[in-house]
Amino acid sequence: MRDQETYVPYEDDELDATTGEYELSERQALRRVPGLSTELTDITEVEYRQLRLERVVLVGVWTEGTQSDAENSLTELAALAETAGSQVLEGLIQRRNRPDPATYIGRGKVDDLGSVVFSTGADTVICDGELSPSQLRNLEQRTKVKVVDRTALILDIFAQHAKSKEGKAQVELAQLQYLLPRLRGWGETLSRQTGGSGRGGGAGGGVGLRGPGETKLETDRRRIRHRIARLRREIKGMTTVRQTKRARRSRNAVPAVAIAGYTNAGKSSLLNRLTGAGVLVENALFATLDPTTRRATTSDGRLYTLSDTVGFVRHLPHQIVEAFRSTLEEVGDADLVVHVVDGTHPDPEEQVRAVREVLAEVGADRLPELLVVNKTDAADEETLLRLKRLWPEAVFVSAYSGRGLDGLREAIEERLPRPAVEVHAVLPYDRGDLVARVHQQGEVLSTSHLPEGTLLHVRVGEALAVELAPYRAGDRLVEEERVGAGR
DSSP states (O other): OOOOEEEOOOOOTTOOGGGTHHHHHHHHHEEEOTTOOOOOSSOOHHHHHTSOOOEEEEEEEEOSSOHHHHHHHHHHHHHHHHHTTOEEEEEEEEEOSSOBTTTBSOHHHHHHHHHHHHHHTOSEEEESSOOOHHHHHHHHHHHSSEEEEHHHHHHHHHHHHOOSHHHHHHHHHHHHHHHGGGOTTSOGGGGOEESOSSOOOOTTOOTTTOOSSEEHHHHHHHHHHHHHHHHHHHHHHHHHHHHHHHHHHHHTTOOEEEEEEBTTSSHHHHHHHHHOOOOOOOSSTTOOOSOEEEEEEOTTSOEEEEEEOOOBOTTOOHHHHHHTHHHHHHHHTOSEEEEEEETTSSOHHHHHHHHHHHHHHTTOTTSOEEEEEEOTTTSOHHHHHHHHHHOTTOEEOOTTTOTTHHHHHHHHHHHSOOOSEEEEEEEOTTOHHHHHHHHHHSEEEEEEEETTEEEEEEEEOHHHHHHHGGGBOOHHHHHHHHHHHHO
16 A cells, blocks of 8 residues: 555746746645555555655665765765655665675675664665665565665656656556566565466465465566556557657758756756756756757757757666667757766766766767756866866856856857758749748858849758759859859
8 A cells, every 4th residue: 555645735826837837846746744654564566666765774885986986876876765755864885896696785784774774763775776586585574674776766756757648658667677577576475376277376375275376476477568568569659659750850851959968967957948948847866757859940040959858877777778768769869969967966977977878778879969067057166177177078057047058059059960952042032931941941151132032042951952943043143142242
């Protein structure tokens, strides 16, 4: 049974719809009331893993890197836990060559963990890594509380924040893919037998209990596999719709720019600043999951699109990458990746490495990249100077104050692909629609007005060049235009 929640309406007439404040207030309206949790022992496995987290103790194993790296990783885990709605009580780190295969942490550290759990009154332990089913089971038996790993925690956040039909389907698919191999041995309730015939008794049946019927474990597995197959079919259908939209933009030769980066680096804030998109902005990890695409124009009138994407994090679960592959492919099909980095983060270099690792998984590492260091208004000068030496080509901005945004727009314009075909055309004055399309989709080099129409010297895509072919200017007009430009 899930924790009970109380709905409290949020009333504020001054909410700003252009920054997603209405959605943010709706998300914050549901608040947990402490002490109203009723947890039954005989519940289904899915319900057990979906119980809302409350008071947690964090545990990490430091296997490589510096102590600062290990502490940064645990700090990030704490931020993830708080985003999921938890109250972090304590954090423990153990130095080991590799995680213990039985309990993730050593036997002595398990006893310490049990003492901390007892003294703090925690109801959940969150481990900074992906645990095997046996590690989960052993830790739960030793600590007598729920144990959740980093992957399950991220999946829980995604489940809370998914808004669109496609986002919810992708999150559910990732959760089921994570759950399927972990059904074995979790809870005595899984070894119960259900009615049926033609199947042998399952593990845990015991003497006198073996007989016809399939175990609940087998029933759960079969249902999960059927649900996974159905979700994959649904996501495939949704992917077709997105591909159709991308194909339409490609036919119109509209350049695409994808905003990618670490979670909470300020991608949605930048998109709102550049396009007025109205995407939700919250100081939380994975605040926005659903991709948003908006139109933007260059200083010379060319049209392009800006797409916000799901944020990345170190050790992003492969279930998420696989389930959100259709969404992440939006980045792979872009002409330019605007890689946003949090300038206030204690380890921005690790952020960049983690993001590029995921981009490589979806084939986006070959694309042109524009590195953008955000939150310069809150970062200290020493850090900014170090990052400027490290990334001399990067653009430094503040989406909060607006500082550096003009330079960012110019940098994006410079890196947009240029139309390939150079054309001189005289368009009649009744074809103003075609003139407007040339300005939106092409690069206008010069314009002059003649008695018979508008003489344009432009660079356009191949499709638009075909439409301009009937209006191509003669050699005499082209020469006169060149002479006039030389004056």
